[in-house]
Amino acid sequence: MADALSSLGKAMFDDAVMAQKLPSAVLQRFNECLITGDPTPEEDQKVIADAIFTWARELGAIDFAHWFFPLRGGCGAVGGMLGAFKRDTLIDLEFGSKFVTKPMKACLPHERLFQGETDGSSFPNGGLRVTHSAAAFTTWDRASPPFVTDKCLYIPCAFVTHFGKCIDEKTPLLRSMDAVKTSGLRLLKAINIGTDAKTMHSYLGWEQEFFVLSAALYKARPDLVNTGRTLFGKLPTRHQQGDLNYFQPIPGKVQELLDIVQAEMLKVGCPMAVKHNEVAPGQHEMSPVFRTANVSCDSNVLFMEVMNREAAKLGLQVLFHEKPFAGINGSGKHANWSVGTDTGLNFFYPGKNEAGAKLYVTAIACLAYGLAQYNEMVRCTVAHSGNDHRLGAQEAPPAIISLYPGQGFEQFVESIVKGGDLLGYKAEKKKQETGCSAAMHIEANVEDRNRTAPFPFCGNRFEFRAVGSSQNCCLPVMVCNAVMSAGMAHLAGLVEGGMSHRDAVAKVFQENKHVIFTGNGYSAEWPVEAQKRGLPNLNTTPKAVATWNSEKNKKLFETLKIYTAEETEARQEVMYENYISALCCEVETMIQMTETGFLPACAKDLEKYKGVEKLAGNRKAIYDSIIDQLEKLKAAFEKKPHSSLSEEATYLCDSIKPQMAALRAAVDKAEGVMESSLYPYPTYEQMIYHH
Ligand code: ADP
Ligand code: MG
Numbered sequence: 001m002a003d004a005l006s007s008l009g010k011a012m013f014d015d016a017v018m019a020q021k022l023p024s025a026v027l028q029r030f031n032e033c034l035i036t037g038d039p040t041p042e043e044d045q046k047v048i049a050d051a052i053f054t055w056a057r058e059l060g061a062i063d064f065a066h067w068f069f070p071l072r073g074g075c076g077a078v079g080g081m082l083g084a085f086k087r088d089t090l091i092d093l094e095f096g097s098k099f100v101t102k103p104m105k106a107c108l109p110h111e112r113l114f115q116g117e118t119d120g121s122s123f124p125n126g127g128l129r130v131t132h133s134a135a136a137f138t139t140w141d142r143a144s145p146p147f148v149t150d151k152c153l154y155i156p157c158a159f160v161t162h163f164g165k166c167i168d169e170k171t172p173l174l175r176s177m178d179a180v181k182t183s184g185l186r187l188l189k190a191i192n193i194g195t196d197a198k199t200m201h202s203y204l205g206w207e208q209e210f211f212v213l214s215a216a217l218y219k220a221r222p223d224l225v226n227t228g229r230t231l232f233g234k235l236p237t238r239h240q241q242g243d244l245n246y247f248q249p250i251p252g253k254v255q256e257l258l259d260i261v262q263a264e265m266l267k268v269g270c271p272m273a274v275k276h277n278e279v280a281p282g283q284h285e286m287s288p289v290f291r292t293a294n295v296s297c298d299s300n301v302l303f304m305e306v307m308n309r310e311a312a313k314l315g316l317q318v319l320f321h322e323k324p325f326a327g328i329n330g331s332g333k334h335a336n337w338s339v340g341t342d343t344g345l346n347f348f349y350p351g352k353n354e355a356g357a358k359l360y361v362t363a364i365a366c367l368a369y370g371l372a373q374y375n376e377m378v379r380c381t382v383a384h385s386g387n388d389h390r391l392g393a394q395e396a397p398p399a400i401i402s403l404y405p406g407q408g409f410e411q412f413v414e415s416i417v418k419g420g421d422l423l424g425y426k427a428e429k430k431k432q433e434t435g436c437s438a439a440m441h442i443e444a445n446v447e448d449r450n451r452t453a454p455f456p457f458c459g460n461r462f463e464f465r466a467v468g469s470s471q472n473c474c475l476p477v478m479v480c481n482a483v484m485s486a487g488m489a490h491l492a493g494l495v496e497g498g499m500s501h502r503d504a505v506a507k508v509f510q511e512n513k514h515v516i517f518t519g520n521g522y523s524a525e526w527p528v529e530a531q532k533r534g535l536p537n538l539n540t541t542p543k544a545v546a547t548w549n550s551e552k553n554k555k556l557f558e559t560l561k562i563y564t565a566e567e568t569e570a571r572q573e574v575m576y577e578n579y580i581s582a583l584c585c586e587v588e589t590m591i592q593m594t595e596t597g598f599l600p601a602c603a604k605d606l607e608k609y610k611g612v613e614k615l616a617g618n619r620k621a622i623y624d625s626i627i628d629q630l631e632k633l634k635a636a637f638e639k640k641p642h643s644s645l646s647e648e649a650t651y652l653c654d655s656i657k658p659q660m661a662a663l664r665a666a667v668d669k670a671e672g673v674m675e676s677s678l679y680p681y682p683t684y685e686q687m688i689y690h691h
Contacts, residue, residue, distance in 0.1 A: 012269035049110035056153035063087035064153035066116040066138035069169040070123035073578035078228040080320035126570025147268040169474035176481035179560040183488035190495040197341035205290030209331035218317035228321035236685035270299040280329040323389035331469035338461040350427030370483025372512035376547035383544035385582040387468035397454035402517035404456040406447025452521035576645035597680035629663040
């Protein structure tokens, strides 16, 4: 039998395939252009396009598609479909005679690989596109290899308007990767470490959590279909007590799905690193081996797409929403992130030699600066309606953004601030005995893991734990790159201005150490302490999004060439729009399910008790309260202001959400007393346990 790994990357036009299919001079120029950012010469474009199109057809592809990431969120992201594409044929005909047609031998023109045009006005664009000037263009992200899946050649693309304004997730990420390169190389030069580096990369390894349930049950729930989460439903008596589900064997049918998806991802060059059962019943996780940030973001979007595709074939449905079921854990997408050089220097690895150790301390200072100075910006990247159910709910980090570099490191920061040397941090692993002779001692990392922190250190990377499961990773990682670049440029500036390396690091820590917190992020004391430190606690999406377009943020994005001021504004508009459309969709679905499902069921249930009123107990009162709460919700929803996006969003958050909760509580109470066969939708118990 062939080694299972033999299919690794077989359907990806990666370095190895390129080396096989392209003349070495072309390949060399292609790689150089990736470092310099220069365009690929037209002659080379032709050769490359020819090679890719031919290769794809040999792999059975009949279509190709420019695949890009519009600014989807809110209702748009409900199905976990974050990518967009139109499939075009890979076949062209040669019209040899009047009647006989045959496929052209030659491939499509090279422009078809490098550029595409589409209608930008039909995608969320924050006002950057209007229908009368709607052209928008896709252009190949040359740093992310095309691949073949589902008989289609996918070409990962950036998506910009006629005037080069970004209206997607990918473009700002790519720009932020350039910013990391510029600021990172500048910092290395200033502190005279690793100066042989030619370029810098940022890396991402995502951990995707999700629920899997029967497709038939999913389709019978209008709330899941329309909003991605259940708007009603009582917890079964067995739910999450004792964390029984965590690391249990994956149920057979789900295991089958995960195996299939793993094999598919392997072919397109994305080996999965981990798959396991999560804490909540019905919940699972998969994560790949980390890659450069853009490639990894691509593979996450593809993963979600392939999961949906393969689940449907097995009669299953995957839920990527942050909180599909109230009362049990929601889903996140931890973004494991690091930056490093082409020479293999990882800025977040404590380092085996002096230079590495110094770089590590310096890099943490830069990150502390970024997170402290642009705290709200980081918060905004995980602010959306789904994640509001999760952050701060004792299952995910709080909405307060802090940095956890480890307790030992926190003490070390104090010593640096007091004048100590940059080389005092001992990063060696610690030996711990197990207390029995059969199981050997363990080598514990120098720092414990803190799962209550939004930004904990994980040995060679930081893990941004607040990212929601339905999100495209591009925005959170883009902002990690941006704030890190800000920190690196700031520290480099101090050294370039004549300050010693040590003093610069000490000054940056002194001014930003209030963002370092190594305690329990779930505790009641932390928000109080955070307030004393001046750290924002933006605990709802509207509060967070209101800070996005601050002068400070616009300036940073402009300086780093990630967003123009106009693009920053547009992004805020999209964030508001996504929030509003998600909430409105939820309210309308609630009203409809109550009117057409719950109220008739209540009436039917009551009928049975005619003549035996005593048996009905307080059912009538419980059912009546549904209509009271429904009317209140409708009345409040009708009063929704339309003055501005921010007011609309704030109203939905502050005035509508509590009323949604009140209606839900009334309906869920009714579920507890209604004859079970009359409950009009699949119950939590059925959805969570019946695959
Ligand atoms: P956890 O212990 O947090 O559950 P997992 O093993 O599930 O971690 O996932 C860790 C993820 O971090 C994987 O995708 C892994 O490839 C990735 N990772 C490891 N090292 C780095 C790094 N230096 N930069 C970015 N991601 C990394
Ligand atoms: Mg993790």
